[in-house]
Amino acid sequence: MSAMAGKVLIICLLWACVSVCECEPAMFGEVSSPQYPQPYPADTLEQWDLEVPQGYQIQLTFNHLDIEPSPNCYHDSLIVVFDKKVLRKFCGQNSTDRFHPGDKPIVVSGNRLRLIFLTDDSNSKSHMGFTASYQAVGCGDPKPLLNGGVRVINGSNNEYHSVVEYYCNEPYYTFEGTRNVRYTCAEDQKWTADDSKDNIPPCVPVCGMNTEVSFGARVFGGNPARPGQIPWQLLHDSYSSGGASLISDYWALTAAHLVDSYENTSMNWLGGIIDSKDKKAVIMEKEKIIIHPNYTRVGEGKKLNNFENDIALIKMSARVPLGPNIRPVCLPNKTHEPVMEGTMGTISGFGKFERGLSKILRYGHVQEYPPDKCNPGNVPVTENMFCAGDDVKRVDSCAGDGGSPLFFPMLGYGSKEQPYEVRGIVSWGSSKCGNKYSKSFYTKVQNYLDWIRETMANN
Template sequence: MAGNVLIICLLWACVSVCEREPAMFGEVSSPQYPQPYPADILEEWDLEVPQGYQIQLKFNHLDIEPSPNCYHDSLIVMSDKKVSPWLIFLTDDSKPKSHMGFNASYQAVDPKPLLNGGVRFIKGSNNEYHSVIEYYCNEPYYTFEGTPNVRYTCSEDQKWTADDNKDSIPPCVTVCGMNTEVSFGARVFGGMPARPGQIPWQLLHRSAPRGGASLISDYWALTAAQLVDRYENTNMTWLGGIIDGQDKNQVTMETEKIIIHPNYTRVGKGKEQKNFDSDIALIKMSARVPLGPNIRPVCLPKKTHESVMEGTMGTISGFGGFERGISKLLRYGHVQEYPLDKCELGDLPVTENMFCAGDDVKSVDSCTGDAGSPLFFPMLGYGTKEQPYELRGIVSWGPRGCGNEYSKSFYTKVQNYLDWIRETMENN
C-alpha cells in the first residue's frame, strides 16, 4: 500500500488526531459507531505498528453516504514508504441519516524485509513475550554502519523495543576496499597480471572508447570525464568481476546516468583535449550491482593535507596497452608520487586537482586504454580491515609514449571532489 492514497467515497469528519503507541494489533471506528456518525467532523488516526513490521488493514464494516467524487463524505487511507498508514474521516454538514460509518481492524504482519539484509527470530517466535528478532546485513558485502547488529525484544504488552533504544533500523551499507587477499594482508605498462578478486572494483568499457572505472558502491562508479564526454545520453555497457577482457562470465552493467564534473572543459568530437582539470565523472548503473568476491567497491579517501600516497607507493590497474599492444588481461603496477619538476608537463596546464605518479626503476606507467582506471592506496597486498583500499587517483593524462625512463602520468586527485561526489550521489 506504500505510496498510495485510497479514498473511500461516501464520507467528510471537529478536528481530532488519535495518536497511538506502536501495537501488534488494534481497531478503529467512526465516531459513535455502530450508531450513525455525526455531521461536520474531521477525525484522523495514525496507525502505527512496531518498527520493522508491515501493517495489514481490514475493513469489517463500511457504510458511508454515497456521493459522486466524494463530494459529501469520505474516508481516506494514506500510505507512504516512510510513514505509517493514516486514516482521515471527513463528513459535511448535512445529516448522514442512518449511515453507520466504518469499523476496521489492523495488525502487524511479518517484519518487512531489509534491503541487502534480512530479519530472523533468535529467541521465541511470532509475537510472544520476550521474543527477540535480529536484523542483519548480507555479509561480507554489506554491514550496519557503526553497529554489529540490530535487535528488538517483545515486551509484555506486545510492543517491540530496540535493545539500543534507536528509533529506526539503520540501512545496510556496502563494505568497501576489501579484496580476496585482505585476510593476509588506461593500461598499466610493465604491470603484472591480476588474480581473480584481487582488484574487484576495476570495471572495463571494452568497446570504444576503451577505458576503465572504479566501482564505489553497488550503484555508482567513478571514471575520467574524458572517457564519457559526449556519451551522457548513450547506454554504455560496463564489465566487472573479470581479469580477462574476453571472459564471458563477466558482470554486465548498463548506465542509467553519466554525470560529468561541471568544471571539466568539454571538447567536440575529433578535437584534442587541451585541459584535463576536473577530469572526473560519476556513472550510475541502471540496476544494483550484484556484489561478490570478484566485484566489490573501493573506498573513497579522506581529505588530507599530506601527499596523496603519504610518501609510500600505491597501485594502478587497467586493461590498457602493454608491450605487445592492448592487454586483454587486467594488469597492475606499483607507483609513487613525484613532484612536478620530475614530471614531463608538456604544454598542458597542471592544477592542484592533479598529481603525478610513476616508477623510474621498473618503468611502470598508465597509458592508452587506461583512462578512468584507478590508482589506489595502500599498495596492493597491504590492505587490511583497519586500512582498506582507497581510490586516491583516476588515470587522466600523460606525455606521448608509455613506460619510458622519464615517463610519468597525471591523475585526478579524488580527495578534492569528495563533496561533489557525495552530493551528486545523494541527489540522483
C-alpha cells in the same frame, strides 16, 4: 445418512466453496450468530472466515455463548477451525460446562480462523447463540532490510516480548558504525529498538577488500591480476577502451574525458573479470553519467588540452551484485599529506601493452612525484592533479587505462584496518608510456569528496 454424517459432509464441502475477499484484512472485528441477541434459528449452517493482516496472530474472545448443550455438542455447536483442522467445538451456557470456552481468549499461531455454526431441529428451548470479537495480536512481520535480513532471537510468531535481530549480508555488506540491531515486540504491538532508535540502519557495501594478497610489477608490461585481487576495476565495454572504479553497489568513478558526450548514449561496463573476453563478466548498464560541472568539454574526437576537473560519476541502472570478484573500493579521507603518504600505491587497467590494448587486467606499483619532476608538456597542472610513476622499473599507466584507479595502500597491504582507497583517476600523460622517466597525471580524488557524496545522495 445420519444427521451427524451430513454435518461432516457439509463441513468438508465448505473447504471447496470458500469465497475470496480482495479487501485488506482488518486489525479487529466482531462476529455473532444469526439474529443475536434473539434466539438463533433451527437448521442453520453459517460460516465466517476471520483474518487479520499477515504476520500477526489472531486472537478470538467470546463475549457471550449460549448454545444448546449436548454430549460432545452433538446437536448444536460452534466449531473453530485452524489450518484446515478442527481446533475446538463449543456448546453450553456457562463456563463451568465442559464444552464452554470460558473467559480465556483463543490465540493461534497464524492470522486466520474459520468459525462454523451448526444447528439442527432438536432445540427444545430458546438459546441466544454467541457473540465474539477477534483482533490482531503481536507486532506483525518486522520490516525487511535491503541487502540483509532478520532472524528470531527469542519468542515466536512475532508475539509480545519476541526479539529479532537484523543482519547484513556479510562479507559484502555491513551496518555502518554498529554490529547488533535488535528489536523487541513491545506492549503497544510495535517493534521497538533496544537502543530506542526507530530507524533500522541501512546495510552499506564493505569497501576496499579483496580476496588475496600479492605483489607485482607495472601496468605497462606489468603482472596480470588474479581473480578478486582488484575487484573494483571496471572495463568500458561499449567502446574501445577505458576503465572505472566501483565505489558502491550502484556507482562508479571514472575520468570525465572518457565519458564526455556519452551522457545520452547507451553504455555498458564489465566487472568481476580479469580477462576482457570473459563471457561470465557482470554486465552493468549505465543509467546516467554525471560529469563535474567545472570540467571543460570539447566533445567527441577533439583534442583535449585541459584536464582540470577530469572526474565523472556513473550510476548503474540496477544494483550491482557484489561478490568475491566484484566489490567497491573506498573513497579516501581528506589529508594535507602526499597522496600516497610517501610510500607506493598501485595502478591497474586494461590499457596499452606492447603491441596493443591488454586483454588481461594488469597492475603495477607507482610513487608520487612533485610537479617539477614531471613533464606536463603544454597541459596546465593544478592542485587537483598529481603525477606518479616509477623511474626505476619504468612503471606507468598508458593509453586505454584512462578512468582506471590508482589505489592505496599498495596491492598486498590492504587490511580491515586500512582498506584500499581510490586516491587517483588515470587522467593524462605522455604518449610514450613505459619509457624511462615517463610519468602520468591523475585526478586527485580527495579534492572532490564533497561533490561525489552530494551527487550520489541527490541522484
